[in-house]
Amino acid sequence: MTVRIVDRRLDSRNKSSVNRSRFLRRFKTQVRRAVSDAIAKRSIRDLDSGEKIGVPGQDIGEPQFHHGRGGVRESVHPGNDRFSHGDQMDRPPSGGGQGSGRGQASPDGQGVDEFLFTLSRDEFFDLFFDELELPRMVKRQLARINDYKLVRAGYTQSGVPTNIHLLRTLRSSAARRVAAAAPYNSRLRELEEALAVALAQNPPDEAVLLQLRSEIESLRLRRRAAPFIDPIDLRYSNRIRVPEPSTQAVMFCLMDVSGSMDEARKQMAKRFFMLLYLFLNRSYERIEVVFIRHHTAAEEVDEEAFFHSRDTGGTIVSSALKLMTEIQQARYSGSQWNIYVAQASDGDNWGGDSEVCRDWVEQHILPVVQYYAYVEITDGEPQNLWEEYEKLTRAHTGHFAQQRIRTPGDIYPVFRELFRKRLT
Amino acid sequence: MSRLRKSHPTADTSPNPPLLAQGSDWTFEELDRCDAEIGRVAREYGLDGYRHQLEIITAEQMMDAYAAIGMPVYYHHWSFGKHFLETENRYKRGQMGLAYEIVINSDPCIAYLMEENSLAMQALVIAHAAYGHNSFFKGNHLFRQWTSADSIVDYLVFARNYITECEERHGLDEVERLLDACHALSNLGVDRYRRAGSLSLDKERARQQEREQYLQSQVNDLWRTLPPRPLETAITPEPRFPAEPEENLLYFIEKHAPLLEPWQREIVRIVRKISQYFYPQRQTQVMNEGWATFWHYTLLNTLYDQGRLGDGFMLEFLQSHTNVVHQPAYNSPWYSGINPYALGFAMWRDIRRICESPTREDREWFPDIAGKPWRETFDFAMREFKDESFVAQFLSPRLMRELRLFAVLDDDRCTKLAVSAIHDEPGYRELRRKLADQYNLGSQEPNIQVWNVDRRGDRTLTLRYFPYQRRPLSEQTPVLLRHLATLWGFKVRLEQQAADGHVTLLGEHVMERRR
Secondary structure (H helix, E strand, O other): OOOEEEEOOOOOOOOOHHHHHHHHHHOHHHHHHHHHHHHHHOOOOOOOOOEEEEEEHHHHOOOOOOEOOOOEEEEEEOOOOOOOOOOEEOOOOOOOOOOOOOOOOOOOOOOOOEEEEEEOHHHHHHHHHHHHOOOHHHHHHHHOOOOEEEEEEEEEOOOOHHHEOHHHHHHHHHHHHHHHHHHHHHHHHHHHHHHHHHHHOOOOOHHHHHHHHHHHHHHHHHHHHOOOOOHHHOOEEEEEEEEOOOOEEEEEEEEEOOOOOOHHHHHHHHHHHHHHHHHHHHHOOEEEEEEEEEOOOEEEEOHHHHHHOOOOOOOOHHHHHHHHHHHHHHHOOOOOEEEEEEEEEOOOOOOOHHHHHHHHHHHHHOOOOOEEEEEEEOOOOOOHHHHHHHHHHHHOOOOEEEEEEOOHHHOHHHHHHHHHHHHO | OOOOOOOOOOOOOOOOOOOEOOOOOOOHHHHHHHHHHHHHHHHHOOOOOOOEEEEEEOHHHHHHHHHOOOOOOOOOOHHHHHHHHHHHHHHHOOOOOOOOOEEEOOOOEEEEEEOOOOHHHHHHHHHHHHHHHHHHHHHOHHHHHHOOOOOHHHHHHHHHHHHHHHHHHHOHHHHHHHHHHHHHOHHHOOOOOOOOOOHHHHHHHHHHHHHHHHHHHHHHHHHOOOOOOHHHHHHOOOOOOOOOOEOOHHHHHHHHOOOOOHHHHHHHHHHHHHHHHHHHHHHOHHHHHHHHHHHHHHHHHHHHHOOOEOHHHHHHHHHHHHHHOOOOOOOOOOOOOOOHHHHHHHHHHHHHHHHHOOOHHHHHHOOOOOOOOHHHHHHHHHHHOOHHHHHHHHOOHHHHHHHOOEEEEEEOOOOOEEEEEEOOOOOHHHHHHHHHHHOOHHHHOOEEEEEEEOOOOOOOEEEEEEOOOOOOEOOOHHHHHHHHHHHHOOOEEEEEEOOOOOEEEEEEEOOOOOO
């Protein structure tokens, strides 16, 4: 009798994925908080990976009735090397458990440590998008590369009639006909030679001639009977779909770093930049990000300095806009760059500068950029920069968007137009 | 490690049979041949198990199975997801090798082989699980009594489908809350002393009580014309319900919780049944693992002695084997209690030694088995014992000396720990009793019983905790009372009854689900 061996390797690969999603669902608040912390630590470009997060251990314990510490306990241990009956010793420090056996408070004592695990990329996005309250279509679009282009990939023997490749088809037809005729040809040649010999005789033997001629005739007929096009001749152009993030883009992140922009506002701004980056990442093959921060003067910085250093002083927004144009003309001119601008501020601006800003954006920036998104992170009343920009919104719907935000959920409307364009 | 001096069950018949298990990559044919040979030797030794089936799985599936406590099908719950993440984390960090094997007590017995293992490891697992554990499952009285190997997989399929259906009908949250509560109480959801199947007697009694009540009501009718005596009836204490304390909390909930819907009762029952199914495993860990380890060791060594296995195979096998049965000493940084594989393996080997070459000491301690045929003794011990009684019966002085066992007394009234027994003449019996007690689930788990239900009043459920050796309950108790109150639907109290009969209130959870 031979044993029954079942190969289970191929079935039900992700059996525990249901349990896993149940786990995430159950601890959604904790996981969300952890994701939020993780976003604060991440670079905005580093979005396409999973994330290792931790949730507090005591939240996810599975309690059972157990004995606690105390009372009388006796335990047996191996490896006695020094004790004899009646020896006394100090209690080891609690938690160590060595020597005193069941020293731990509870056998399932997961205790208070953090429970660490890795979120997959998809799970991470889910939570991130949830926070941003993206519409479902947009989530799907962002989480997936779904832009394909068809590229040629040789020829196949099957396909739809519109893709028939005539040249290839006729070439194989010709080849087949040559090959099919080959045995008749040699026989024909022999017969023709025999006919020539027979004709050369004087007088020709009519019976032989007749026989040869009829045989030649029938061979020719058979040679001709090979079909001109046979199904096996057909060749089709083959095209395959390859994901196509097409070209290159540059994204300018402009942020006010004057004293009034505190850490919380910067985190909000970071999500705003992240969302735009994510969008661009799905659409373009190569993306450069330029960080420009400004107070009264503007400078180009790296991401770390952009999000984490603080300056004090007044605010002149136009300085950043002008620097942006400079950089754009120096490094990203020409038609091969798609330019996107994301600007975040708390709305303060030097009196009189806002009009300059509006003019500058309208004259120098909007003509060269694909999309300009502005968020004002504030609870207060709109100020003059907002009012000036509102004129732009009206004049340039589809290219310019602005939004006042209080929570991350308010960010998405800034990009509504942008995403809508892609969806239709 | 020295190999066992064995007796050849069979003489080598063929002069030069081909070696089994050459190289490290396995194929299905080779697994088949290994299994056939191991099975042949096992039969020669008289091992009797269920039919078995080997299933090849990936590491990920092994972790899946791990998370669902080894079962091939299981209902969904977040805690299994958590266990999976935990296992995966530790595995990825390399802190833990995956288990060599998972074997399911079912008929046919299912043994999982992980695809990454080498052929030598697969052979070890086959011998360990498919022949060792399998014969234990079939033979041991606890498994025979408490588990039905032929229907467990079917039952799990039923459970999963039923719970999925409940989730669709009543919502994930509702079912999850219920399962959380049941899981929290699951270690108090087993019958410890009586077989669940004896229900017919209870039914009989219930029917008899019904009859009695009926007669009583007739009698009352006769007396209805008499003036009532309200004073006296008020004084008679109301009989307790349940009349006898009930140790199986989940059973009590299932049968008596006033507000549970039928589907909720069914889920309570499912958790209770599965908990009951695992109870024998928890009671026989040392025996069971020791038994399986003894047999993989013996079967493979026998094959080696018959010339069917090469030296390379044996080296790899022995390396894994020694890792499994390694017992660090109490002061080692790797020490985490007694390794059940090590203790079990050592004990079974020791029993064989006592049977085959007893010393004077052994004859004195084990007059019944010293010098007797070892296979019969083995079967007797395997069938009739559990860890606690196994240690109490078969741990020999010689093994205590070899393991250098000693007992430490930790009494919270004393400032210091005391060594209460060591491996010497006056200490052997003490030591053995203490070690046996360590495997007594009855003393390791808190003894909590359903004490009373206030049926006429606010339906408060009162539990009573009987401390063992003055041990208190862990600080998680309030959470557990909350879970219990979720199931019961009314107030829940927990009392403690000390050894002197003094009763104190440990905690209560107020809950009112009545409209």
